[in-house]
Amino acid sequence: MTMIQALRSAMDVMLARDSNVVVYGEDVGYFGGVFRCTEGLQAKYGKNRVFDAPITESGIVGAGVGMAAYGLRPVVEVQFADYVYPALDQIMSEAARLRYRSAGDFSAPMVIRMPCGGGIYGGQTHSQSPEALFTHTCGIRTVMPSNPYDAKGMLIASIENNDPVVFLEPKRLYNGPFDGHHDKPVVPWSKHELGEVPDGHYTVPLDSAKVVREGKDVTVIAYGTMVFVAEAAAQETGVDAEIIDLRSIWPLDLPTIVKSVQKTGRCVVVHEATKTSGFGAELLSLVQENCFYHLEAPIERVAGWDIPYPHAQEWSYFPGPARVGEALKKVMEA
Template identity: 80%
Template structure:
């Protein structure tokens, strides 16, 4: 991925997204004694994707520890800790496993500040690996972001690169609101050009980004233009930012790619400015189409950019079907599908 849209940084080192996320938690465990990290296999084992590897050894078993296999229990105890004044960072092993905790997230964490008239807050970060690409099947591959962006009181974030992943996670931990932090599994461990289902080169030799080792933040409410363009605007996030770049190259279209990063709160100003300038819009996400977050994006673009649009808004998404294990790579929006949508928008 190109460095377009990333601020100039110094004293940076190559990191994969896994390393960047681990660095964020390491930084915050050192800076704030109220930060605790826990979840299933998070402590001794270092997490199923090794994101927390080494943190328990460095910071101790009272700061980084394992929890029983009870997502409702993990989130419920974290809400209590947050109300008490701690800043828990909990891992749901896969986003698909968040459903047993959904009542705690929606009925307790999201409403705590409002129902207590501001007496209590819920500075809680819930990390969830999301999306497909590891042949995990129906219960390890879902993209449930729309279930969380719909809930008032939650913030929902999905980074597309290591630099943003670290800065957004630090900002999430410092935020006084509950943050759903979605981590695309296909981007965890190395380069991804949007075309291939496996790395072209070993992850460890060619990480995705240069990331500062110390403290920094990325705002939780700002999008960024990853690829300037004049023909049309692509709205994407997570893995689909890279797929959109590959699709634009395949179509030979000068597409402006907006990486949302923060799904809610949403940076509507950046979206509107881009679509009004290009006059065309393609929305790309991995989740199923019906009632997906792309529907909200399309509605907002229509409301704010109607008189600037030169073509209907296109959506490129996953299928409206249970996650198809055997057809995983056909289910994903790929460069060919994105390129076709771009061509339709240009020809309309």
């Protein structure tokens, strides 16, 4: 399966298993979503289970909070992550706090799906990576799978979870992986030992990272499309890098990170979002706090530029193998 097919399969499985699951958002019903992630689901489950919503992100998410509080399990699609900002109050002030402020009487078991990241020439309002906003908000889980197997298993786990999950989907990986340089899917999934995607029900834990490449020289922490960029950089530089795919950005699988950095003694953090106040800063701090006496070199961050998303220069904006490779060489030479 492609990631699109895997996500659709996850929603199909859960719509069939649980009558409380509903799927809705802009164009997700008859049209099947702008990326066709929900194609065919309305025809199969009806307009009461899979339906379109007006163009009002705050209304879409706000209605989901109410549905979740009263027993449904809504799977909400925000058409692009860039569109989520009108709904931030509903996510951060309502969904995230509902369990705590009601002393456990209510919860918000809902999933907010949103395509994220650049690489499809979508411009400033279709290419952002806002994951750091959600990791800063207590009460929300934030995940970003990098492959179809994890995408399906994590989406099922998110729907079954009893608290809100922001589910970020890298658009560049929707139709297959890429070689770290281009926007075309050219590397077979089997090369990354990801396996086939089962048709039925399975879950991937929402708090576990995965070591996708064993190494002894340096630990590279990445997620989403940057996992493949990191692999390309390691291959091109010859550095024996151990690459960790976070998968779950928050809650974070800190033990896997600490174990790896204590083994390698070096660390590079890679993400697509803007560098300043990005989630890489938190990762760097945690590694510093937990691995200081094992570090042989300063931790390096490779991220997007501190500018508004540059449509004409997006392939220079986010890290590529060359920039990650420079960081790998720098920590090895320190």
